[in-house]
Amino acid sequence: MNSKEERDLLKILHYINQFYGGIGGEEHAGHLPEMREGAHGPGMAFAAAFGDAATITHTIVCGDSYFGENLEAAKQTILDMVRQVKPDMFIAGPAFNAGRYGVACGTICDAVKTELGIPVLTGMYVENPGAEMFVDKMHIISTRDSGAGMREAVPKMAKLALKLARGEKIGASIEEGYMPGYMRVNFFEKERGSKRAVDMLLAKMKGEPFVTEFPMPDFDRVEPLPPIADITKARVALVTSGGIVPKGNPDRIEASSASKYGEYDIAGVGDLTEATYETAHGGYDPTYANVDADRVLPVDVLREMETAGKIGSLHNKFYTTTGNGTAVKSSAAFAVEFAAKLKNDGVDAVILTST
Amino acid sequence: MLDKLLTNNPMAARRFADSLEVDFRDFAAADVLKAARDMVHQGHRLRTHPVTSGAAPNGSPFVSIVLSGEAFRTDFDSVSIIEGAMALYAKLGAPRELPEAVAKDFMLIDCEMLAKDTQNIYEITRREEI
Amino acid sequence: MKLTIGNINITDVVLGAESKVEGGTLFVNPKELEALVLEDGNIASVSFDVAKPGESTRITPVKDVIEPRTKADGPGGMFPGVVAKVDTVGSGVTHVLKGAAVVTVGKIVGFQEGIIDMSGPGADYTPFSGTINLVMDFVPRDGLSAQEYEKSLRVAGLKAASFLGDLAKNVKPDEVIEYDFLSATESMKKYPDLPRVGYVQMLQSQGLLHDTYVYGVDMKQSLTTMISPTEVFDGAIVSGNCVSACDKNTTYHHQNNPVVTDLFARHGAELNFAGMIITNENVYLADKIRSSDWTAKLCEMMGFDGVIISQEGFGNPDTDLIMNCKKIEAKGIHTVIITDEYAGRDGTSQSLADVDAAANAVVTGGNANEVVTLPKMDKIIGSQDYVDVIAGGFENNMKSDGSIVVEIQAIIGATNEMGFNKMSAR
Numbered sequence: 001m002n003s004k005e006e007r008d009l010l011k012i013l014h015y016i017n018q019f020y021g022g023i024g025g026e027e028h029a030g031h032l033p034e035m036r037e038g039a040h041g042p043g044m045a046f047a048a049a050f051g052d053a054a055t056i057t058h059t060i061v062c063g064d065s066y067f068g069e070n071l072e073a074a075k076q077t078i079l080d081m082v083r084q085v086k087p088d089m090f091i092a093g094p095a096f097n098a099g100r101y102g103v104a105c106g107t108i109c110d111a112v113k114t115e116l117g118i119p120v121l122t123g124m125y126v127e128n129p130g131a132e133m134f135v136d137k138m139h140i141i142s143t144r145d146s147g148a149g150m151r152e153a154v155p156k157m158a159k160l161a162l163k164l165a166r167g168e169k170i171g172a173s174i175e176e177g178y179m180p181g182y183m184r185v186n187f188f189e190k191e192r193g194s195k196r197a198v199d200m201l202l203a204k205m206k207g208e209p210f211v212t213e214f215p216m217p218d219f220d221r222v223e224p225l226p227p228i229a230d231i232t233k234a235r236v237a238l239v240t241s242g243g244i245v246p247k248g249n250p251d252r253i254e255a256s257s258a259s260k261y262g263e264y265d266i267a268g269v270g271d272l273t274e275a276t277y278e279t280a281h282g283g284y285d286p287t288y289a290n291v292d293a294d295r296v297l298p299v300d301v302l303r304e305m306e307t308a309g310k311i312g313s314l315h316n317k318f319y320t321t322t323g324n325g326t327a328v329k330s331s332a333a334f335a336v337e338f339a340a341k342l343k344n345d346g347v348d349a350v351i352l353t354s355t
Numbered sequence: 356m357l358d359k360l361l362t363n364n365p366m367a368a369r370r371f372a373d374s375l376e377v378d379f380r381d382f383a384a385a386d387v388l389k390a391a392r393d394m395v396h397q398g399h400r401l402r403t404h405p406v407t408s409g410a411a412p413n414g415s416p417f418v419s420i421v422l423s424g425e426a427f428r429t430d431f432d433s434v435s436i437i438e439g440a441m442a443l444y445a446k447l448g449a450p451r452e453l454p455e456a457v458a459k460d461f462m463l464i465d466c467e468m469l470a471k472d473t474q475n476i477y478e479i480t481r482r483e484e485i
Numbered sequence: 486m487k488l489t490i491g492n493i494n495i496t497d498v499v500l501g502a503e504s505k506v507e508g509g510t511l512f513v514n515p516k517e518l519e520a521l522v523l524e525d526g527n528i529a530s531v532s533f534d535v536a537k538p539g540e541s542t543r544i545t546p547v548k549d550v551i552e553p554r555t556k557a558d559g560p561g562g563m564f565p566g567v568v569a570k571v572d573t574v575g576s577g578v579t580h581v582l583k584g585a586a587v588v589t590v591g592k593i594v595g596f597q598e599g600i601i602d603m604s605g606p607g608a609d610y611t612p613f614s615g616t617i618n619l620v621m622d623f624v625p626r627d628g629l630s631a632q633e634y635e636k637s638l639r640v641a642g643l644k645a646a647s648f649l650g651d652l653a654k655n656v657k658p659d660e661v662i663e664y665d666f667l668s669a670t671e672s673m674k675k676y677p678d679l680p681r682v683g684y685v686q687m688l689q690s691q692g693l694l695h696d697t698y699v700y701g702v703d704m705k706q707s708l709t710t711m712i713s714p715t716e717v718f719d720g721a722i723v724s725g726n727c728v729s730a731c732d733k734n735t736t737y738h739h740q741n742n743p744v745v746t747d748l749f750a751r752h753g754a755e756l757n758f759a760g761m762i763i764t765n766e767n768v769y770l771a772d773k774i775r776s777s778d779w780t781a782k783l784c785e786m787m788g789f790d791g792v793i794i795s796q797e798g799f800g801n802p803d804t805d806l807i808m809n810c811k812k813i814e815a816k817g818i819h820t821v822i823i824t825d826e827y828a829g830r831d832g833t834s835q836s837l838a839d840v841d842a843a844a845n846a847v848v849t850g851g852n853a854n855e856v857v858t859l860p861k862m863d864k865i866i867g868s869q870d871y872v873d874v875i876a877g878g879f880e881n882n883m884k885s886d887g888s889i890v891v892e893i894q895a896i897i898g899a900t901n902e903m904g905f906n907k908m909s910a911r
Contacts, residue, residue: 136833172911184828184836184910186851186893188609193823193904194743197793197848201821202755204846205680205791213909214826214847216840403768404801409695409729414596421769436770436804439839443800446834447827447854457595463631464594464728467693468768 010054010165013087014043015078015108017101021061029100031063033074035081042150046091049158054165058085064100067107068257071282074104075111082112089165094123094153095130097145099327102130103257109138119164123153126179129257129327135181139164142179180215234348237315239338241323241331242289242296242355243281244272253322255282261321261334263341266314270303281322284355296353315347323354356424358402360469361394363387364417366462367469376424385444387418392437398426401433405440407468416453417465487665488715489578491557491658495585498535498617506653511553511585513619518645522621527637529626534866536588536618540603541863544620545872547599547897548589548727549642550613550735553582554720555650563647564720566701567640575666575716580653583660586616586737587649589642590867591623593634593694598895599730600859600872607859610899612906613737620866621645632693639725643736664749666713669787672757681759683789684714684744685780685813686903687805689726689733689797690765696725697734697797699763705772709764709779711787714745722763729798731853731899732825738898743905744793744823760787764809766802773805781812791819796902799827799853803839814843825850825900826910830892850900851908854892861887 018024018031020041039047039056047056060081067074082090090112092105102124109120123141124131131140139160143153156177163170170176172185189196196213203210228234245253251262269276272293279289279296294300302314319338321331342350360375362368368379380387388405395401402421453461496509504514515533522531536542556562559577562569588601601613608614623641625634667675688697690705697704699712699722712721717739726733745761752758764780767773784792792813796806803824810820822844826836832852872882872889882890893899900908 172909174911180911182833184826184832184852186855186908186910188907189909190907192743192747192907193848193850193901193909194747194793195904196909197744197795197821197823197904198747198751198756200846200848201682201791201793201819202680202751204819204821205682210846212845212847213849213911214824214836216842216844216847221842401770404770404773404804406800407691407768409689409691409726409733409798409800432770436839439804442835443827446829454595460594460596460631464693467632468691468695470692 010088012056012089014056014059015092018063029063029065033062033077035060045154067104068100090120092122094143097125099129102128106130106134121161123157135179139178233312235313236311237347237350238318240297240320240353243279243322244293244297245280249280253280256324258322258326267316271300359422362419364462364465367419367466384418388441391420395433395437399423400430415461486576486713486715490662491580492583492660494659495582522641525637530624532622534620536603542603543862544601544866546597548638550737551587551646552737552740553646553649555580555654564643568643568647574719575713586618587646588618588620591638600896605860610896676757679757680790682756683792684761685794686763691768694728698723704765709776714761717742730897731894766805777808780809785816793821795823807839807841811843821846823848823904826852828852830854851910853894853900859889
């Protein structure tokens with residue numbers, strides 16, 4: 001029989017990418033998931049921070065590109081590894097500002113948490129697209145934007161990981177250092193609410209910075225333009241975040257967390273067929289989009305309307321990307337570029353479609 | 356045209372029988388909200404906020420909602436309020452089974468929330484739409 | 486309007502043969518109070534008890550908490566329009582029995598909530614674990630309707646607090662605080678360079694057990710209006726609420742309005758406290774629209790540069806709060822709102838029923854759904870019969886060791902939206 005101390009030693013499984021696993025940089029980003037015994041890379045710092053309270057029994061190393069491009073397969077392989085180890089706690093990263101690494105950390109933590117019921121924790125920079133995607137699903141320790149922040153991040157992550165593993169009460173985000181947005185937790189401030197309100201109002205009136213205690217969800221509202229005066233004369237373009245691309249995905253638009261958009265010519269195309277178009281989009285069942293891509297990008301219907309004189313014309317180019325996991329910031333940057341092109345081409349109206 | 360009262364509260368159905376066109380549904384609270392949502396999309400306007408009481412929703416099984424009798428263009432404020440109320444009920448869970456005396460108290464409070472001179476309110480809001 | 490508050494520190498409350506305030510002790514003859522309360526034929530009987538900080542005592546279901554005060558000098562009396570005759574209050578001298586409170590208990594409806602624990606983890610959430618409470622537990626006459634019972638209980642508490650306050654009319658205060666609320670022209674001349682700050686107080690007014698009275702007027706029948714902030718110290722606003730224990734304002738909260746106090750604390754130095762607006766929270770949407778239009782219009786007419794908006798209750802009042810905030814911001818006037826949250830027991834749900842980007846400065850009183858285990862108390866004043874039905878209760882939440890598991894929304898004043906407490910959430 002083990003001594004009490006040994007039984008209480010928490011088993012931790014750590015997930016890192018190929019770079020922190022010591023395999024190499026971008027050229028090795030296709031590395032398949034592998035599991036090693038013990039702590040590696042940043043795991044050494046975690047091990048030191050855990051002391052006698054916990055031990056990293058295994059480390060999973062996976063290439064960022066492999067994970068991103070083989071989402072389902074990577075997830076299943078890694079979940080099987082986790083099932084085999086049965087850890088008390090799963091830690092991923094920290095990923096800092098590495099986008100694909102951050103998305104991988106969030107994705108795998110979410111899967112481990114929801115499918116295996118094991119507590120999870122990751123860490124990343126606030127602008128990492130993984131943060132935006134997963135901030136409402138798990139505790140994410142807020143880190144600096146580069147590996148230089150490792151020294152700061154590890155103690156915070158280690159402390160919160162132990163609490164999560166033991167099922168202890170978790171403090172408020174500003175106490176524990178996780179990103180606000182997942183969990184609202186009560187705590188006692190130094191001043192009463194009315195005094196805090198007066199302080200906040202004085203700062204707001206002076207134009208000084210202040211921190212709201214409850215950030216409102218950020219709705220990016222756009223004022224609509226006046227309606228098209230005569231749609232029968234308008235040039236209409238199609239733009240989609242549903243990932244419709246010519247068969248074979250010539251520009252290799254990513255299945256998730258897209259880093260680019262595509263511009264494709266549809267001059268003379270009246271119908272998107274299974275032989276000519278498909279979707280690059282991951283995260284939903286692509287069968288119906290692949291069989292008939294018009295279901296996502298309705299070229300067929302607009303051609304009919306063009307012929308019938310119901311619209312002036314269908315613009316001969318469409319713009320496309322995958323919305324799945326793509327940071328709002330990236331999407332906005334894509335749109336700024338192609339909106340200028342659409343304007344130059346004399347397009348009067350755009351129909352936006354999603355999945 | 357009288358305003359409609361959509362309710363699963365028999366006490367409210369009796370009490371407002373003369374001043375409102377009562378549409379009594381023997382539904383759970385969440386389903387009464389859904390029925391109201393459908394009416395809102397058909398152009399009926401919310402007259403009352405669907406979450407009337409501080410005791411509801413994770414206490415009271417009764418919901419009473421006043422809507423315009425007439426249908427207009429879909430009112431987006433009504434849509435957003437009914438959707439918010441449905442989300443609140445979904446979040447805080449279904450009301451539990453209650454002892455009869457307590458259920459009666461909930462019926463009473465549900466009625467009282469609407470008691471403010473409904474006829475008067477009706478006159479004013481009618482004019483707003485003409 | 487100039488009001489002097491004289492605080493008389495009360496360190497003990499003793500039931501005895503004579504009613505008086507002496508040496509910091511409030512002596513109460515229960516017979517006298519009983520006679521006063523039984524003037525109302527709807528009350529069959531009343532029992533008295535004293536609950537002190539640190540004791541193993543639970544008081545539930547609480548109807549209201551009231552601070553004993555008296556008008557020692559100047560016009561009017563406490564709770565004008567309800568106990569005293571209608572006359573403008575808010576000036577002269579008011580004596581306060583600081584540290585004492587009248588707590589009324591009575592089960593008007595079966596799902597009524599409202600817990601005050603005098604010790605243990607629950608005590609941290611309510612300010613009334615820190616006051617010495619004279620508790621009055623009422624039994625109504627048979628067949629009394631909920632409406633009549635609510636009114637009788639409300640008025641009985643106010644009468645008792647007024648009676649006790651009067652005992653200190655001629656007692657020398659331990660501490661004196663002066664509040665001077667200037668007219669619009671006076672304050673502009675005196676503080677031409679300070680930002681004009683207003684306070685918009687939202688008062689719950691949906692109906693039975695959700696009402697607030699101003700000089701005796703049911704607030705749901707009123708348009709949005711203005712009041713001198715000194716008037717609230719004299720009981721111009723009283724509570725008719727007894728649901729949503731955590732975020733309703735008791736009469737005690739109104740008498741000690743923390744926003745008013747904290748704005749006065751900075752008045753003349755960093756800001757010019759230029760006015761207070763009171764508005765309602767009605768069920769009818771036309772009322773909500775009209776009242777919030779009116780609030781924004783009054784803010785503009787008063788030339789405010791910024792306002793603090795406090796809420797009461799949750800659910801449909803979130804709609805009033807956001808309407809007020811949006812419309813006032815649209816006038817170019819800065820706002821800070823004080824609210825609380827219903828983020829679910831694990832804290833992961835959307836917190837507010839209504840949100841808007843205009844509300845970019847929020848103070849929160851915390852998540853009312855947070856779960857707390859309240860240990861068994863040696864003494865229960867009132868009744869725990871329906872603890873499992875109260876809004877903050879669970880089914881089967883009474884454990885075999887006598888402890889109860891509730892959401893903190895069952896605790897009086899736990900997430901107060903006037904910013905009475907230090908609790909917040911992130």
